[in-house]
Amino acid sequence: xxxxxxxxxxxxxxxxxxxDFVVEFSVRPGRxxxxxxxxxxxxxxxxxxxxxxxxxxxxRIVRTLKPSIxxxxxxxxxxxxxxxxxxxxxxxxxxxxxxxxGNVFGMKGISGLRLEDIDFPNYFIKKFKGPRFGIKGVRKxxxxxxxxxxGTIVKPKLGLTAKEHAGVAFNAWIGGCDxxxxxxxxxxxxxxxxxxxxxxxxxxxxxxxxxTGERKEYMPNVTAPFKEMLGRAKTARSLGSAYAMVDIxxxxxxxxxxxxSDCPPLILxxxxxxxxxxxxxxxHGISMLVLAxxxxxxxxxxxxxxxxxxxxxxxxxxxxxxxxxxxxxxxQPDRKNHVLAENxxxxxxxxxxxxxxxxxxxxxxxVRAMGNDIIIQMGGGIHGHPSGxxxxxxxxxxxxxxxxxxxxxxxxxxxxxxxxxxIKLWGALK
Ligand code: CAP
Ligand code: MG
Numbered sequence: 001x002x003x004x005x006x007x008x009x010x011x012x013x014x015x016x017x018x019x020d021f022v023v024e025f026s027v028r029p030g031r032x033x034x035x036x037x038x039x040x041x042x043x044x045x046x047x048x049x050x051x052x053x054x055x056x057x058x059x060r061i062v063r064t065l066k067p068s069i070x071x072x073x074x075x076x077x078x079x080x081x082x083x084x085x086x087x088x089x090x091x092x093x094x095x096x097x098x099x100x101x102g103n104v105f106g107m108k109g110i111s112g113l114r115l116e117d118i119d120f121p122n123y124f125i126k127k128f129k130g131p132r133f134g135i136k137g138v139r140k141x142x143x144x145x146x147x148x149x150x151g152t153i154v155k156p157k158l159g160l161t162a163k164e165h166a167g168v169a170f171n172a173w174i175g176g177c178d179x180x181x182x183x184x185x186x187x188x189x190x191x192x193x194x195x196x197x198x199x200x201x202x203x204x205x206x207x208x209x210x211x212t213g214e215r216k217e218y219m220p221n222v223t224a225p226f227k228e229m230l231g232r233a234k235t236a237r238s239l240g241s242a243y244a245m246v247d248i249x250x251x252x253x254x255x256x257x258x259x260x261s262d263c264p265p266l267i268l269x270x271x272x273x274x275x276x277x278x279x280x281x282x283x284h285g286i287s288m289l290v291l292a293x294x295x296x297x298x299x300x301x302x303x304x305x306x307x308x309x310x311x312x313x314x315x316x317x318x319x320x321x322x323x324x325x326x327x328x329x330x331x332q333p334d335r336k337n338h339v340l341a342e343n344x345x346x347x348x349x350x351x352x353x354x355x356x357x358x359x360x361x362x363x364x365x366x367v368r369a370m371g372n373d374i375i376i377q378m379g380g381g382i383h384g385h386p387s388g389x390x391x392x393x394x395x396x397x398x399x400x401x402x403x404x405x406x407x408x409x410x411x412x413x414x415x416x417x418x419x420x421x422x423i424k425l426w427g428a429l430k
Pocket of ligand 1: 153155157183184272273304305306307311312353354355356357358377378379380381
């Protein structure tokens with residue numbers, strides 16, 4: 001039967017084929033609309049349907065492109081739809097999102113809709129580059145084999161001059177940070193121009209490397225309109241930076257895909273500023289899991305995923321599920337956390353970045369929950385140390401050391417004074 005008016009998409013006996021995209025949504029029907037009808041609206045409006053019967057919909061289109069809703073669970077609001085792969089242009093993220101994350105979010109008959117997860121067919125995954133460096137490449141560059149990497153964000157977010165910025169970065173490196181990054185809203189400002197900041201900070205990075213004998217890296221924020229962004233990344237590379245940082249949500253998917261293609265070989269750090277506008281509600285929007293998968297497909301090397309115990313929203317199980325999704329080769333389904341199975345084939349894993357409201361006292365708990373393959377970032381938790389950035393960075397590094405050795409922070413702090421002051425100020429979580 002022709003499914004032109006949002007009906008007849010339900011087929012519980014359908015088994016997804018290897019060319020299908022399997023998509024999980026949470027659906028909340030509007031007043032007077034049945035769960036099944038709302039599900040049909042999602043499947044139809046995201047593919048070949050519209051609000052009325054149309055004479056132009058022929059049997060061929062139905063046979064080859066009709067999606068099937070093969071799972072419905074009214075109690076948990078869950079539906080799973082298998083979309084024939086030909087509905088999506090290989091390698092085109094914006095087109096795919098215009099379908100499954102497009103009109104469907106605004107339909108009157110649906111009061112809430114959340115895109116929870118997408119299981120991509122193998123041929124689609126192969127169209128993308130994935131991370132160029134991934135966890136292995138980043139560890140190699142920084143010469144840190146097993147422990148979590150430690151980073152800071154220069155604070156205040158805005159206001160420091162290029163010289164002041166570089167000075168703060170220097171202290172953080174000397175104290176024990178591996179990486180220093182710009183904040184998400186620092187680009188090229190009247191008071192702190194990109195080029196000058198880059199030169200000054202890289203110069204002090206080199207000095208910090210000489211003094212400490214460790215590898216130190218800087219993540220300059222290149223976020224800008226596309227051409228400018230690419231230009232900044234090229235400048236960064238030519239001046240010896242190993243990294244570029246991008247605000248993935250605000251620059252947009254098209255720019256991000258092109259950036260991955262055209263960017264010189266830099267490690268790409270993905271900051272997710274703005275994601276919560278659509279990931280935060282459990283009733284409506286797009287999950288962080290989906291965002292993370294798109295980043296891995298496109299090829300970011302490290303991504304902010306949440307800190308569990310930090311200042312930003314993000315339940316422990318959800319953050320852990322995202323961590324597994326971006327780091328594992330084969331991901332097992334987990335119904336409770338809306339995780340579909342995924343085989344990432346040869347796509348490199350991405351580093352999970354835990355950040356936002358962290359301080360040394362939170363490190364052991366974080367490492368226990370997320371494992372060693374994380375990048376721990378502290379802004380306020382380093383620059384807010386009573387004795388300043390250098391001491392704050394030492395305290396943070398001691399906290400990493402103590403948690404690796406399994407020594408309680410309070411005990412370790414007895415012989416590590418900077419850590420002692422940090423936990424006196426902020427406390428230590430068990
Ligand atoms: C952290 C941070 C990051 C957040 C973003 C900030 O600073 O620089 O942008 O981590 O959140 O400006 O808040 P603090 P998320 O360490 O001083 O909190 O990582 O969850 O995307
Ligand atoms: Mg920030």
